[in-house]
Amino acid sequence: MNADFINPFLEALMNVLNTMANTPSQPEKPFLKKDSKAKGDITGIIGMAGENIKGYLAISYTEPVILHVASQMLGETFTEINDVVVDIASEITNMVMGGAKKTLSEKGYQFGLSIPTTVTGKNHIISNKTSGPTIIVPFKTEIGDFFTEICLDN
Amino acid sequence: MNADFINPFLEALMNVLNTMANTPSQPEKPFLKKDSKAKGDITGIIGMAGENIKGYLAISYTEPVILHVASQMLGETFTEINDVVVDIASEITNMVMGGAKKTLSEKGYQFGLSIPTTVTGKNHIISNKTSGPTIIVPFKTEIGDFFTEICLDN
Secondary structure: OOHHHHHHHHHHHHHHHHHHHOOOOEEOOOEEOOOOOOEEEEEEEEEEEOOOOEEEEEEEEOHHHHHHHHHHHHOOOOOOOOHHHHHHHHHHHHHHHHHHHHHHHHOOOOOEEOOOEEEEEEEEEEEEOOOOOEEEEEEEOOOOEEEEEEEEEO | OOHHHHHHHHHHHHHHHHHHHOOOOEEOOOEEOOOOOOEEEEEEEEEEEOOOOEEEEEEEEOHHHHHHHHHHHHOOOOOOOOHHHHHHHHHHHHHHHHHHHHHHHHOOOOOEEOOOEEEEEEEEEEEEOOOOOEEEEEEEOOOOEEEEEEEEEO
16 A cells, blocks of 8 residues: 555545635654554544455544534534534545545546445444555644544555 | 345354354344444444445444354453454454355345454444435344344445
């Protein structure tokens, strides 16, 4: 997995958060997920499956970050993760994947998408079992950090 | 989504739990996931993506059920959800999907698979946002209940 494949996800994510939620974010140094257990309170996951590509994108937020993003997107104040906030997380995953898929398709990566799922639950952990690499990219915002996980087996 | 598509998952699941974990299970009446919020402590999720198929399979267990299954499969006693138990949940998702995919492929359903993810976290909830139906099938075992969620948008 190279930067060519990763960058479209990061760019799409920054773009979505910036334009839709007025929340600038900055990617930090990516690292390989090995024994690290990144925990989130809400995570959007979407699977990719193509002839030569198997993988997923996960975007995990702490509660304060997603509440801020949802509040900014809808112009009302959210103080807990409710159904609307879950929908927002789902929608962001969709938009990020949509943007990344378009760019990747132009670069010759072809794949289909599963239906996005959103997991809510205090401090949950996402694991996988694959021979391929899983890259975690932490993001910084003024409200706090969140992270993106990109897993690819090709 | 019809029984033709659902049944291979249920049969594969019963078969895997029975033969690999010596844990007979019985499906109960399926229902449409709407506002219901089924909660689990550990969930294996795998996405499906094909030309005319988008969806996922999720298998959610409470802690006592997965600990029993893992203990039966490996012949040692597990008292908490650790990395080995997470691997077992992942492996079961894989085997069930593998079995179902084979049967479905013979029936003409063609799709690729994403990489399975396993979510751990007390009482987490899986949500989705799709126009297609999501079917929840509860299963009964002598240790307790667990459930399977099949979502298909085609």
